[in-house]
Amino acid sequence: MTIETAQTLDARHLSCPMPIIKTAIAMKGLVSGQLLEVRATDPGSVKDFAAWAQTTGNVLLESNVQDGVYRFVLRKK
Amino acid sequence: MDEPLAITLFSGTDDKLQAAAVLTAGAAAIGRPVHIFLQYWGLEAFRRNSAECRETRLAPEAGAAGFAAVEALAAAGQASWRETLEQAKAIGDVEIQACSLSMDLLHLTESDLDPLVDGVEGVTAFWLAASSGQVVFI
Numbered sequence: 001m002t003i004e005t006a007q008t009l010d011a012r013h014l015s016c017p018m019p020i021i022k023t024a025i026a027m028k029g030l031v032s033g034q035l036l037e038v039r040a041t042d043p044g045s046v047k048d049f050a051a052w053a054q055t056t057g058n059v060l061l062e063s064n065v066q067d068g069v070y071r072f073v074l075r076k077k
Numbered sequence: 078m079d080e081p082l083a084i085t086l087f088s089g090t091d092d093k094l095q096a097a098a099v100l101t102a103g104a105a106a107i108g109r110p111v112h113i114f115l116q117y118w119g120l121e122a123f124r125r126n127s128a129e130c131r132e133t134r135l136a137p138e139a140g141a142a143g144f145a146a147v148e149a150l151a152a153a154g155q156a157s158w159r160e161t162l163e164q165a166k167a168i169g170d171v172e173i174q175a176c177s178l179s180m181d182l183l184h185l186t187e188s189d190l191d192p193l194v195d196g197v198e199g200v201t202a203f204w205l206a207a208s209s210g211q212v213v214f215i
Binding site: 013014016017021051052 | 099102103105106107108150153154155156161164165167168169
């Protein structure tokens with residue numbers, strides 16, 4: 001079964017810490033189990049999204065990069 | 078992560094204000110309460126409407142190249158330190174208090190302060206709020 005992404009967040013061209021801040025705000029609007037997809041270009045975001053998920057309990061399901069754009073899929077706890 | 082983070086913001090140059098705002102927003106994003114204590118020139122930067130009317134000021138080590146780099150990032154749409162603090166307050170437990178000694182020093186009253194400032198406190202109240210958490214001096 002595929003769970004559809006509830007929301008997509010374009011955080012490209014935002015510098016640290018805005019991708020995480022926008023993600024935290026977007027996650028507030030979701031219910032437990034829903035997925036958020038984020039695109040970012042901040043090179044620190046790979047470690048930041050992993051750390052944010054680890055400390056907040058949300059799950060980082062996917063973290064990859066294509067053509068200089070990082071893509072993250074998070075599941076709200 | 079609910080261990081509090083206390084920041085004594087002493088400096089009023091835009092680069093240090095930005096650094097403090099970034100640290101605050103990052104801590105707020107992972108659920109850490111942040112208590113900011115505004116002292117001296119850090120407090121002066123929080124005069125009401127100061128963000129709109131003053132020129133960019135940087136620490137001396139920035140030099141001309143540093144100034145150009147900061148201006149370029151701002152022109153590319155980087156959130157200002159003030160916007161970053163607003164966002165931090167929107168997502169987390171962030172309190173900004175003015176040091177009462179610095180209020181006297183700068184001849185300020187609470188009505189002179191930016192709405193981001195939650196109130197005025199003395200150093201004892203600051204240390205109580207900091208409790209056993211980390212303290213960062215900027």
